[in-house]
Amino acid sequence: MTHATLEVRDLSHRFGDRQALDGVTFEVRPGRLTGFVGANGAGKTTTMRAIVGVLAPDSGRVTFRGEPMTLDVRRRIGYMPEERGLYPKMKVAEQLVYLARVLGVPRETARARARELLEALGLTERAEDLLHTLSLGNQQRVQVAAALIHEPEVLILDEPFSGLDPIAMDAMAERLRARAEAGVPVLFSSHQLDLVERLCDDLVLIHEGRVVAAGEARALREERAGRRYRVVVDGSPGWAPVLAGMTVVEAGERGTVVDLDEAADPQALLAAAQQAGPVGHFSRVLPSLADLFAEVAR
């Protein structure tokens, strides 16, 4: 087990009659971006709140570097709650310094870091403004700064991309990537599946309080890929093989998608395609994250 790993083991929690979490288990590895994906109400926020200690789960445990999440460990987490949490009537810079000091950063260091972060986020000119006078997107950036102000060793971010414009989204992605490369385990939830797919090294899929898939993103997709192939025969859009055990799902400009049954040989498909013309593309179709998501949600 790598040292700076955040481990979540068997978290269960009930809200009244509803089982919100049911044996949630996964790990967030250092140096990797882990995407946390699930439908509304699947248990993402509850899990994150349990990790940072805002919610005491009925059972299960969370450890970081093998240590339980004591107060001192929790203070090394950078946390961004789902619903944004900052003082609306406090000045931006002052607010960051206050939160940093609450997290144990000395005053001068806190000031310097607040300046740096605000500059990096393009908010230097708003440093002395009251938070609630900023646009929602800018408030979101301040929220990011608040999560990073104490140079946390773990990042737990609930929907960090929601409400950001594409440019801000890229900047945020870059920032998360940089933190991950510095060896910080990063867990973030998002509804933007394409973004998660593009960004994440690891994935945790949660459905109705249970983790239905967890691990390396690519491996997960390959695991669930099945026997669907896409072949493009140059010059013959709409080519369709006539072979036993193969069903054409789609044939057109983007090539031909074929489902193979257990007995059918992908090499026979390739050979047939080559007979029809030069093969421009031949691959096993990996399910997109959206496909995985749809599959588990079913």
Add this chain to the structure above:
Amino acid sequence: MSASRTDLIRLVAGREVAVKLRDKGFIASTLVFVAVIVIAVVVPALLEGDTPEYTVASTVEARTVADTAAAIGAAGGLGLPEATITVVDSDDPADAVADPEVAAALSVDADGTVVVTAVDGVPGALEELVGAASATVAAQVVAADAGLSPDQVAALTSPTPPRVDLLEPRPDQPVPPELVIVIFGFMFYFTVLTFGIAIAQSVVEEKSSRVVEILVAAVPIRWLLAGKVLGNAVMALGQVVLIVGAGLLGARAMGQGEIVSQVLVVSGWFLAFFVLGFLMLACLWAVAGSLASRVEELQSTTLYMQIAVMVPFFSAILIQDEGPLRVALSYFPLTAPLMMPARVVTGDAAAWEPWAAMAVVALTALGLVAIGARLYAGSVLNTSARTKLGGAWAAGGRA
């Protein structure tokens, strides 16, 4: 980055203080209060002024009456006003009062009646004194005619006033104790309400903005509460001391040293009880805030707290006659912080009594702080809707 309890509580308290110091409403209300106190102290002192001075013209015939009036005015007593009267000679009353410095002119008409001449009115005090003097002179004349010795005449016309013997004299106080109680009572009522609501608002602000989630992840909930209560308690005490101090400075500037020493003596008990009483309720104010999920709900969640502050205020003001009810209320934790110092001020409490009441309040405070902390812990993270007390109590046991 290890967490130090003292540092964190101080940090949270510091933010509360900083927020309050920048709150325009708070600054304005404090200034208004200080101004009201200073005005209340200074204006009556200005109005009270010195003994009035009159210049009275007198004919030779009226001279005895004029001199007697001056003597009575200088002596005071017997229910007659004090005044300094300067008598000048004049033959013509009408001519004399033409001088604006002369308040009135005395003469005696053909019937021997004393006549007071003035332009448009005679000052009340002067008229009373002249009336008394004229009666005294008349009595002296009659007594002398009857053959009484000058000593006998004097005994008749200036009788020795009765001596008052007090078995348990109250301390000599320039300000009536009832007024002191009303002023302190109102100030405490105002301050506790202001800062109690400030605590509740600060809690609900953190709740509704969700910043509490970030804080709770990094700071134990009870430390957070302690910082909040401490910051507001310091500000509340500061405000009271500022207001009392402004009043005392005003009194001193007006040369009313007696008021200063009188208030200084009683304010010790008032302030001690104020601090304890404030701390006793502070955590419950925080609970009133944490039961709400939005600022709009504060009105209903703080209702009982507002009553808990109002009842002691009105009972301390309205129940000022010593009796079993007053004694009982001076030990009841909610009313004791005002009622016991009030009894001390009116001289009705034995020396040990404030200490006993203080112990009662302190013990209650300990209990209420523990209960308040648990309810706060159980409700502050429930951001979705108004929390019920029972649910908060159960959840607080786990937190």
